[in-house]
Amino acid sequence: MKSLAAHGLTLGLPAGWEGRIQRRGITVAAEQTNAVVHLANFALPEQRDDFGGGVTPAMRSPDVFVVLFEYGPESLGTPLFASKGVPRVTAAMFGSKRLQRPLPGQLGCQHFFTANGRPFCLYVVAGSRAHLPRIIAEVNAVLANLDVQP
Amino acid sequence: MTNAVLVIETVVLVLLTVLVAGLLRSHAEILRRLHELGAGLDPDAPIGVSDPTTARLVDLRSSGSDPFADASDLDGAGLRDDAVHVSVVGARHRTLLAFLSSGCLTCQGFWEAFADARSLDFPEATRLVVVTKDAPEESISALRKLAPPDVPVVMSSAAWTDYRVPGSPYFVLVDGQAGRVRGEGTGANWDQVNNLLRQAVDDASDDAREVRIDRELLAHGVAPGDPSLYRTAAQIAEDSRA
Structure with a gap:
């Protein structure tokens, strides 16, 4: 696995995957931005929104796109982020109605959690149900190697 | 007397100004000629590729005497x-x-060409990625603008x-599925590099077709050296008549 690290996050990428750990630019002086991770088993386009706008329409059935979006400290302790630790995904977590932008054939999965005092949303888009078992195995391999520093 | 000195001083000043202007112009002309001969001032330019108008093209299609680096x-x-x-x-x-x-002169044309990626007339299934040196060796503010x-x-x-990049600009074409470098080199402008890129892509397609044909022949029991591979058109016509 290839290692990728920035902004207090370290993760491993399976062969053929690519990724970016970034933080959006600050537009207002008082603004604080947090880490956004984009991972995919295809070429990530440069122009993409946090939750896959500009990415998912071009996905093919074997493709997978993973977002790890960090929220601000004000989200800590709220019921939405009650789940502790880096999760794993299962087939039951995926559905066509869990997509930010519904597209034919695609399935989405969203899970909010807190790891090492940092609140995150894990959002996964699978290109098709036919490839879901492999996609789940690869995503879980990435999550197993995800290290969140406080 | 004072007026005469003033006139002489003015004349000398004008003569000196003309002389300096002439020297500067001559210097500029020498620099321009040197630049045309490939002795540009671009420290990053690969040897022999220092000027866009006289750049030596390295064929992207073949490795020449040096093997390509491993793709990564x-x-x-x-x-x-x-x-x-x-x-x-x-x-x-x-x-x-x-x-x-960000600093190399020849690179400027490529940065400008890449600004509108849709106008690059890129071969299908080919992705462009720009690679610069690390931040301590670059101007990150200039790169953000470019x-x-x-x-x-x-x-x-x-x-x-x-x-094993010798300098900038330099281009390496990697075949992702084969996991190997297909060609590398440089050019004076995007049109030149794109021409070589297209040739490299066409050659790779020919290679792939050759591999497919070999595989199909082997599947039908036709191995290298099989006499049926060397029959003439006349022999084939004769067989079909018989």
């Missing part, structure tokens, strides 16, 4: 405080790695070492 993925930093990993080996497309720098909106820019001195 790109690991580095982006221009916005981000960490980047770009998959090159194993990718289902070809990747054209453009090794550029970076094309639709093309990934990765700062990675390690990639320059891995791909």
